[in-house]
Amino acid sequence: MSLLVSEIFYSIQGEGPNVGKPAVFLRLAGCNLRCKWCDSKFTWNNQSSNSKFQTKSNVQVSISKILQQIRKYKCKHLVITGGEPTLQQDALIPLLERLNGYYIEIETNGSVKLKINKYLEQINCSPKLKSSGNPPYSLMIKPTNRKAVYKFVVAKKSDLKEIEKYIKSNKIPTDKVWLMPEGVNKKVVQERSKWIIEICKKNGYNFSPRLHVMLWGNKRSV
DSSP: OEEEEEEEEEEEOOSSTTTTOEEEEEEEOOOSOOOTTOSOGGGGSOBOSOOOSSSSSBEEEEHHHHHHHHHTSSOOEEEEESSOGGGGHHHHHHHHTTOTTOEEEEEEOSOSOOSOGGGOSEEEEOOOOGGGTOOOOOOOSOTTSTTEEEEEEESSTTHHHHHHHHHHHTTOOGGGEEEEEOOSSHHHHHHHHHHHHHHHHHHTOEEOOOHHHHHHOSOSOO
16 A cells, blocks of 8 residues: 655644644645635645655655654654545555554645544644635535534635635634635745734634745745
């Protein structure tokens, strides 16, 4: 059994409720959406024969080798991201079954039904709205799931009406909502953060920085 992997690295969680916490990142390749502002388009590439973990290629890696790479770090916090990692759930199960003692969270666009909920501690669901350039889709991860939180990417103030409508129609509690500035450089993220924070204060939402962008910019494996 293997997974199509883009990269494995050790850093800090830059977004959402666990921002700032050290974590091992397993970035899987492949995505069912094409967000025009995606900062990880390299995960869209087809499989390559290159067998290194941290390259521009996406490669098939055995579960045993992935485990070896994850376990070389002392950290017991794993973030599974992508691309869209739920596209490889069947192959993920044998990996997750061997990660006892790990705190595991997943980053997902919420378009795919979860099969691996029992292995997860947290689900960071980031629905992609009109500004992403994707057609609308049904939310497959419901707010009744106690592990789920919802991160919305905000590029401009006009996005907020759509976000508010989406939150209301899907009955997402405000304490499960996180607003996050779109941007791949420090200046843009900082400027957008200032007025997004005011919206969060007004509506009772949570604010999520893009800490990795603020520290390192649009760089991989950080």
